[in-house]
Amino acid sequence: MSDCGCEKARRDLEEYLRNEVCRTAHTEIREHLENCEACKDEALVAKTLTDVVARACKETAPEELRDQVLARLRAAQATH
Template sequence: MSDCGCDKARAELEEYLRNEICTTDAKDIRDHLATCEGCQSELHIGVVLTQTVQRACKETAPEELRDQLLARLREVQTY
């Protein structure tokens, strides 16, 4: 991704955050981020969003709610 600018860095940001990008492209993005405050802000938003989603995926519903939901689903399936 030589000559990495904002458009290219932002287009590849999600893959960069998940380490799903080749080493050369990752270096280009890192180099760009080192000097671009706008893209640094985008990166920060991406990091916070990713961490929030990861935490939410680890949470479990209370057992009472789970039981109520399953009971309601069974009701709906019988119609």
Template sequence: MTDCGCEKAKAELEEYLRNELCNEDAADVREHLANCDGCSSEAHLNVVLTEVVQRACKETAPETLRTEVLLRIRSFQASVH
């Protein structure tokens, strides 16, 4: 294993976080993240952001909001035609 450097680590970060890299490349990125505070912080931010988005996607809008949005869409569509 060798430290792959910031450029390669950042280029492969998304694939690394999704476990899509081959073992050798993943080991190189992992080693770099262990020794580079900047890239490690970026990786942590990506993990947190992904978790927040995943939680948000599971939330359901209140029924009153859904109804209001649909009414506005229908009103807009009626005014266009």
């Protein structure tokens, strides 16, 4: 096992969570997170935040709200 260290683990954390790092880096970061409580906590916060944002992006506004927003945009465009 080679520990990549806190600096690398934190620098590459977002890419790691999105599986955008090479296999070697993924293994090194995973092993580091298993052994470093501070980085593990930071990874948990980042993953939780990413999951919440992803769920929020899947929600859709009610049709009535959408129609109101579009009507206001058209009205604003007509006056400019």
